[in-house]
Amino acid sequence: MGKPDVDYSIYLVTDSTEAILGKRDLGKVVEQALEGGVTLVQYRDKTSDTGHLIYTARTLHRACKARNIPLIINDRVDVALEIDCEGVHLGQDDMDIASARRLLGPSKIIGATVSTLSQARIAVDRGADYLGIGTLYATSTKKNTKEIIGINGIRKILHFLSVQEDAAAREIKTVCIGGINASNLQLIKHQLYAPDPFSQRGITKTIDGVAIVSAIMGSLTPKASSEHLTHLFHTPPPFSTILSPSPSSSSSSSPYTNKPTPTPTTLLPSILSVPTHNPLSHNMTNLVVQNFAASIALSIGASPIMSTNGLEASDLANLHGGLVINMGTATPEALHNHRLAIRAYNGVGGPIVLDPVGAGATGARREALGFLVASGWFSVVKGNESEILAVAQASGLSFTSSYSSGSRISGGGGGGGGQQRGVDSGSSSLSLLEKAYIVKKIASRERNVVLMTGAVDVLSDGHTTYAVRNGHAYLGMITGSGCTLGTTISAYLAAARMDRKVRRQSDINTVLSTILHYEIAAERAASLSSVHGPGTFVPAFIDALYQLRVEAVRYADAERGAGDDDADGDIETYADEGCKAGVRRYPGTKPSLWLEAMRVEPLNSIPDAGLLHEEVGLTDMDREIAYEVKTDADADADADMEGEDVPEAEKYY
């Protein structure tokens, strides 16, 4: 008899302890979970004697067989042999895989727990059918977990498997385990899908399923919980539905082919969308820049709100605006508020810009950044070189330069460009292609847009990469120009999602439009005879941002011939909204469009790892962050439950 075809997607691991099962009957709970759609069941009972194990395993096996769902026994090969179920799951301290295979024969499923690269390699070599990778997050279900490895730990093991020579390693099935529930499942799945533009296969291995204990076994409604978790597993999270198409859904034969350089005409609708829709720009930013950020938002036609209170984030997220999280003040309280806001905006698919201010400067900031990156998904991450190198590290990537005699350029601030002195950008240690490689690598891993600002800005969404040479040195001499670029991007992203012409364009085009508006405004302001330095530059810059917006509306107005009927009504709307926002119409005149001043270079061929050697391996930081993300989530869950008369078991859901 051959091995059963197994669907690993929602893998229920049982628990018979009172803390989770309560007084309920294990068989009944498993039956309800089966009704709810779990696809694989593991009987895990660490304390019962052998007779009880065999009796219960038989009962569970009957229920599973009735639904054609395989049953796996945890730890005990003898019990699996006795009841002739479909397989076993073995930890690092259990019977070795090769011996279990000899006893069970080739047709049984053998799963192995792994938390390191070498354990994964050995489990594959010894013939495991699937790997239970973990522990993902700390969990009260299993307190003595040896390794909490977080998302980055799982990513590194998946990446390691996907680059192995043998098909056995590349094709082995994988699930992750530890702290998975309805609130984090979609994010985990999203974070573990990693297109890799530099690998021949185009995609790093992903997980085939999630192994879950308490979110089902501790639920008072196991059927509904299983249904819900199944639904979540198969549904993209709200924030991903508006992403650029995934490689697999792309109609182009090569998903990583760069698109043609955007033109002023293709970028114009995005510029117009902001005054048209007057989007909310929700700023969780530091005290130093609040006033300036609000003025900048108003000048481009957005509506700013400065609120650092995470408790009002969900109300604000429902107003269809964009959020910018500026890590300028990275206190524990601020991080907690940020996390609430990230969840709120991710929950409704609202755009979030992360500005990891000073992230490369101190260990505490690097850890704070790791915490934020693991807490949710950001549409755009923008920062200077050392900040983006810190983002790479938080994303589980670190690089060694092949040029600079093998020096480490990211990871731990131990030298090279990875260490930042203050929040200022400092001098660059990377070539343009190295920057492009890093930015593209992070963007494809996180499936977002990454922008490294500098004299030349480099931005990528993992598919397309641009260098932008606009801007002026005065931007680097005033406080908050980087922070307020974040504000501007948040407004642009929000407006793009509200505008039917722009909605379908990928976020990278929206970000590019924003940068051009911002940097061409800086160039124009700096060129004025009334501007003598950074002090006089600031008001001139705010004026220029406003003027470029006015001119864009005027240009669009003239393009269509003011007063004419517009077939699809879009330009009319822009002009009307421009007027509402205080812009005079200029029918009949056709000024040139300032976007012509753009200096954008598509970076079509970025050499791969020959340029930068990428390191794979679990770090202490990966582990620490995994621990903190989970404990913070637990604290939130407890706070949510406060005052409610909820049975202990339900808290796990």
Ligand SMILES: Cc1ncc(COP(=O)(O)OP(=O)(O)O)c(N)n1
């Ligand atoms: C699917 C899956 N993955 C990992 C484990 C953990 O197994 P192990 O390390 O043997 O620890 P115990 O479960 O025995 O406490 C698992 N059970 N299932």
Ligand SMILES: Cc1ncsc1CCOP(=O)(O)O
């Ligand atoms: C068995 C096991 N192995 C690592 S974590 C874990 C328990 C996971 O439980 P939960 O899904 O309740 O976090």
